[in-house]
Amino acid sequence: MGGPIDIHAYLGEFDDIPGTRVYTAKRARQGYHLNQFAMSLMKAENRERWKADERAYLDLWPMTEDQKLAVLARDYNRLLDLGGNIYFLAKVFSTDGLSFLQAVSTMTGMSVEDYQAMMIAGGRSPEGVRSIKANRDAEGAAVTKESR
Amino acid sequence: MGGPIDIHAYLGEFDDIPGTRVYTAKRARQGYHLNQFAMSLMKAENRERWKADERAYLDLWPMTEDQKLAVLARDYNRLLDLGGNIYFLAKVFSTDGLSFLQAVSTMTGMSVEDYQAMMIAGGRSPEGVRSIKANRDAEGAAVTKESR
Amino acid sequence: MARITHGIACSHIPALGVASDFDKWEDPYWKPIQEGFAPTRKWEAENLPDVVILVYNDHASAFDMKIIPTFAIGCGESYKPADEGWGPRAVPDVEGHPDLAWHIAQSLILDEFDMTIINEMDVDHGLTVPLSMVFGKPAKWPVKVIPLAVNVVTYPPPSGNRCWALGEAIARAVESFPEDLKVQVWGTGGMSHQLQGPRAGLINAEWDQMFLDKLSGDTQELRCIPHIEYLRETGSEGIEMVMWLIMRGALGKETRELRRFYHVPASNTAVGHIVLEPVNGAVPPSATVEGAASQHLAD
Amino acid sequence: MARITHGIACSHIPALGVASDFDKWEDPYWKPIQEGFAPTRKWEAENLPDVVILVYNDHASAFDMKIIPTFAIGCGESYKPADEGWGPRAVPDVEGHPDLAWHIAQSLILDEFDMTIINEMDVDHGLTVPLSMVFGKPAKWPVKVIPLAVNVVTYPPPSGNRCWALGEAIARAVESFPEDLKVQVWGTGGMSHQLQGPRAGLINAEWDQMFLDKLSGDTQELRCIPHIEYLRETGSEGIEMVMWLIMRGALGKETRELRRFYHVPASNTAVGHIVLEPVNGAVPPSATVEGAASQHLAD
Ligand SMILES: [Fe+3]
Ligand SMILES: [Fe+3]
Numbered sequence: 001m002g003g004p005i006d007i008h009a010y011l012g013e014f015d016d017i018p019g020t021r022v023y024t025a026k027r028a029r030q031g032y033h034l035n036q037f038a039m040s041l042m043k044a045e046n047r048e049r050w051k052a053d054e055r056a057y058l059d060l061w062p063m064t065e066d067q068k069l070a071v072l073a074r075d076y077n078r079l080l081d082l083g084g085n086i087y088f089l090a091k092v093f094s095t096d097g098l099s100f101l102q103a104v105s106t107m108t109g110m111s112v113e114d115y116q117a118m119m120i121a122g123g124r125s126p127e128g129v130r131s132i133k134a135n136r137d138a139e140g141a142a143v144t145k146e147s148r
Numbered sequence: 149m150g151g152p153i154d155i156h157a158y159l160g161e162f163d164d165i166p167g168t169r170v171y172t173a174k175r176a177r178q179g180y181h182l183n184q185f186a187m188s189l190m191k192a193e194n195r196e197r198w199k200a201d202e203r204a205y206l207d208l209w210p211m212t213e214d215q216k217l218a219v220l221a222r223d224y225n226r227l228l229d230l231g232g233n234i235y236f237l238a239k240v241f242s243t244d245g246l247s248f249l250q251a252v253s254t255m256t257g258m259s260v261e262d263y264q265a266m267m268i269a270g271g272r273s274p275e276g277v278r279s280i281k282a283n284r285d286a287e288g289a290a291v292t293k294e295s296r
Numbered sequence: 297m298a299r300i301t302h303g304i305a306c307s308h309i310p311a312l313g314v315a316s317d318f319d320k321w322e323d324p325y326w327k328p329i330q331e332g333f334a335p336t337r338k339w340e341a342e343n344l345p346d347v348v349i350l351v352y353n354d355h356a357s358a359f360d361m362k363i364i365p366t367f368a369i370g371c372g373e374s375y376k377p378a379d380e381g382w383g384p385r386a387v388p389d390v391e392g393h394p395d396l397a398w399h400i401a402q403s404l405i406l407d408e409f410d411m412t413i414i415n416e417m418d419v420d421h422g423l424t425v426p427l428s429m430v431f432g433k434p435a436k437w438p439v440k441v442i443p444l445a446v447n448v449v450t451y452p453p454p455s456g457n458r459c460w461a462l463g464e465a466i467a468r469a470v471e472s473f474p475e476d477l478k479v480q481v482w483g484t485g486g487m488s489h490q491l492q493g494p495r496a497g498l499i500n501a502e503w504d505q506m507f508l509d510k511l512s513g514d515t516q517e518l519r520c521i522p523h524i525e526y527l528r529e530t531g532s533e534g535i536e537m538v539m540w541l542i543m544r545g546a547l548g549k550e551t552r553e554l555r556r557f558y559h560v561p562a563s564n565t566a567v568g569h570i571v572l573e574p575v576n577g578a579v580p581p582s583a584t585v586e587g588a589a590s591q592h593l594a595d
Numbered sequence: 596m597a598r599i600t601h602g603i604a605c606s607h608i609p610a611l612g613v614a615s616d617f618d619k620w621e622d623p624y625w626k627p628i629q630e631g632f633a634p635t636r637k638w639e640a641e642n643l644p645d646v647v648i649l650v651y652n653d654h655a656s657a658f659d660m661k662i663i664p665t666f667a668i669g670c671g672e673s674y675k676p677a678d679e680g681w682g683p684r685a686v687p688d689v690e691g692h693p694d695l696a697w698h699i700a701q702s703l704i705l706d707e708f709d710m711t712i713i714n715e716m717d718v719d720h721g722l723t724v725p726l727s728m729v730f731g732k733p734a735k736w737p738v739k740v741i742p743l744a745v746n747v748v749t750y751p752p753p754s755g756n757r758c759w760a761l762g763e764a765i766a767r768a769v770e771s772f773p774e775d776l777k778v779q780v781w782g783t784g785g786m787s788h789q790l791q792g793p794r795a796g797l798i799n800a801e802w803d804q805m806f807l808d809k810l811s812g813d814t815q816e817l818r819c820i821p822h823i824e825y826l827r828e829t830g831s832e833g834i835e836m837v838m839w840l841i842m843r844g845a846l847g848k849e850t851r852e853l854r855r856f857y858h859v860p861a862s863n864t865a866v867g868h869i870v871l872e873p874v875n876g877a878v879p880p881s882a883t884v885e886g887a888a889s890q891h892l893a894d
Contacts, residue, residue, distance in 0.1 A: 007705060007768075008771075011451075020495050032361055039361075076492075080493060091381040095382070109494060122560050123498060124499060129498065130529070155469075158751070168791070170831060187659045271860055274828055278828070279827065363712070365709075366710055412664040413663040450712065451701070
């Protein structure tokens, strides 16, 4: 223990994880109104208004057009890129009647069935998805070895 | 430094200060709805409803009858005894158009003029109002001395 | 004198709540999990505490982006199940224990933990699912509950070390409560899971088992795991395991494992569950100024 | 690199806001106070920081009994003056500095301070009165403000030692912000006053002057004053002075007094004001696990 905190180094590491967006301050600020919109669906009366006219309901929130289009398309990977957080977005897919499994599978490029089968088989292995940099280094080493 | 915290000893000391109610958990719990009522007067529309019929407005809150009567009487010492906190109660006297000086003076048994004069003369001295126990001990010592 | 009798750790996967609420335990997908928890239900009925300090995280239910407390302790009389978008779960209201909760809150603040005190909030699956797993479907929960909500959604969450230290401070606070109460501390969330992005579905059973192993005995290695290791090894939502360290810290110097259950998957997640007993519940003394002042007064 | 240039302490008596808003400074009652602050206004104009970290307490305005954070840091874009029962003060909105505020919030949490992050709230006299005292009545406040709200209403407030330590952690956080910013830290509230009960009106000028004296130099005696001493010696609301210790802690090892003003009374209260300059801004290093991990990465 000991030594000063380096918040920049701390945050920097998060960008090195493949296929993962950590919900940092930067994302929280970008997605503020998107997430607050999603949260509003915790009230039954808001869900009714939302279902009656999604676009009109979205227009009540100071979100970017990109964010609104991604919500309408239920493009969750895009929503994560635009500052969405999964626990907030859960209010959108729960309102749609989707489970976490169904909604989460849409982000993996797999069908729900294939995704569920992967989970039943023990889930996605951490091998090869720990670090972008480590993957690049390993690839580099492999290439070097081959070219020898 | 060091040694365990004794929260009972910590809180016990607060009862030893003359003419003072420290806003502890016990008071916070007793005065919960009283303070929440007072807080509601931060909204202009609530102030209007309150002014139109104080009793009817009070009856909207799950307060004790004692608390309601003390509010109606603007008996701030009593309200402190019933769990009120001065920063919450400030919303009541601010709505009445009273300043902190005017409202606070009512708790001292002094007229506003006398209280204000005391403040201009440098305020109330801490001599003799630091500790109930110390005052009692000093009194006891004086009596003992006299009776010798 | 109140005392901490046991610690329980338990995933709080929403789908488990659904399985419970809609009586799906006989379904082949859910049956192994039902069977995994059955012995704990029986054990818990025989070792019922008066109060559970239930460490969990709010999943954007009680707290939105307007306010994000790192450590929030519920001092209220009762809490309703939150509406998370599909209506509130049909489970009993959760009864609090304001006397003990306020006592702990006050003690923790004097002990230099910067608590947020909560008097009114709804509680989401993070809190209600573990109750269902351990108590089934009673008409009324058989224990009082002190909710302790930890931010693990917006970064940074508290460090593992800080969580463990909070557990130790909770132990000191419970011990100084004059009423004779049996208290359990539950750590919830985890184990490995990732609910987002192309890497979703990550499970790391080996790491999870290592984590379960090190909850027993007198090692304190777990308190030094940095956030980045949880993220890389256990998926983005595996960070919830820092909450288990509050439970572990509260059990003191040395613990013994009474039972363990580990199963993959429930929905996107590894179900992990452990029951721990303190062998030596000693925790370091507080080293605070107000502590010294109050101690002096008590002498 | 951002740096802390000065610290200012200042009472935040609501009546001072009224005097400012309704132009009563020429009134004989208020004139001495106006004259006491005039040199600071001039000095501040010549030493204008980019950002003020304004430590204050909410007086049951943004936070009611439902939620009571010990330390809350405002990371929002802007804040409106609160309606405290007589309509909001007619002063400009307060502009935040979300970049620096989030940086500090993140750093403090890694440094094991259990912050509550606030993105939306109204700010009451505790925050706006010091702005009026130091800046007068501009159309727009000339600095950005990071509100840091401390609970000193519901007991227990944080200890003086914890407040000082928070100041030290703020200093570490500011120092690691890459942008070149001048930052002041303000501690507000106090000095001796009691707003309740038969003992209301208590003033202890001698104690207040002792407190002002010990803010300068390299003594750390003030961090060890227990709550009970504030209560006995300075009235029930004198406890607000623990917030000054956050300011003092942020200035580091040794400070120098640039000016001081002390006056009794304003309304029920002793007005205290001091301007401090760091002589040696060193603060102890953080000793946290995440600190060690991130340091290792940075090496
Ligand atoms: Fe969770
Ligand atoms: Fe104040």
